[in-house]
Amino acid sequence: QKEVEQNSGPLSVPEGAIASLNCTYSDRGSQSFFWYRQYSGKSPELIMSIYSNGDKEDGRFTAQLNKASQYVSLLIRDSQPSDSATYLCAVKGGSYIPTFGRGTSLIVHP
Amino acid sequence: DVKVTQSSRYLVKRTGEKVFLECVQDMDHENMFWYRQDPGLGLRLIYFSYDVKMKEKGDIPEGYSVSREKKERFSLILESASTNQTSMYLCASSLTSGGLAGANVLTFGAGSRLTVL
Numbered sequence: 046q047k048e049v050e051q052n053s054g055p056l057s058v059p060e061g062a063i064a065s066l067n068c069t070y071s072d073r074g075s076q077s078f079f080w081y082r083q084y085s086g087k088s089p090e091l092i093m094s095i096y097s098n099g100d101k102e103d104g105r106f107t108a109q110l111n112k113a114s115q116y117v118s119l120l121i122r123d124s125q126p127s128d129s130a131t132y133l134c135a136v137k138g139g140s141y142i143p144t145f146g147r148g149t150s151l152i153v154h155p
Numbered sequence: 156d157v158k159v160t161q162s163s164r165y166l167v168k169r170t171g172e173k174v175f176l177e178c179v180q181d182m183d184h185e186n187m188f189w190y191r192q193d194p195g196l197g198l199r200l201i202y203f204s205y206d207v208k209m210k211e212k213g214d215i216p217e218g219y220s221v222s223r224e225k226k227e228r229f230s231l232i233l234e235s236a237s238t239n240q241t242s243m244y245l246c247a248s249s250l251t252s253g254g255l256a257g258a259n260v261l262t263f264g265a266g267s268r269l270t271v272l
Contacts, residue, residue, distance in 0.1 A: 079261075081261075088266050135261075141205050142203060143261065
């Protein structure tokens with residue numbers, strides 16, 4: 046059984062701080078890693094994807110991947126109230142199907 | 156700019172009714188998925204399809220069936236709706252399962268919130 050684990054939160058950070066969201070996965074054959082953001086009442090949308098060890102930056106977002114530790118994280122710098130949402134980690138190996146974590150709720154308070 | 160369209164945003168049905176949820180994508184994607192999402196349970200895969208007329212069961216297929224007669228359309232069918240099928244249903248598609256990693260990104264529809272009374 047492939048598993049993707051996330052702390053459900055909520056993770057509460059002040060505006061302007063760095064939010065750190067973490068995800069661990071069980072399948073060592075995983076090849077592709079994704080972070081989706083889901084606002085309340087809306088559907089998930091892709092924020093970041095990462096495929097090799099190390100960091101990948103896109104604006105205020107940085108995805109970090111460590112395959113040896115089976116760990117992927119998302120850092121949000123200069124957090125804004127508009128970043129308040131649930132963040133879903135998804136992991137994919139060689140099959141058609143990505144495995145999703147249950148998501149971490151992030152609250153950025155002014 | 157809508158790429159994955161779900162036919163109904165909100166539905167209210169009665170127990171025992173047959174329910175059709177339609178999903179259409181205009182991106183020529185190979186793969187299509189149906190998920191349900193419930194508080195605290197995350198996204199659970201019901202069925203997916205990797206080609207026309209091809210389908211595979213996901214984690215919770217009981218009580219559901221699917222149809223994919225055309226590449227762009229993937230339908231979810233509740234043969235006899237029950238109250239425990241009250242949920243948010245999300246359709247998604249991806250270009251393919253192999254090749255470039257970007258091809259594996261899921262694009263979701265807006266969701267269909269089903270209430271079964």
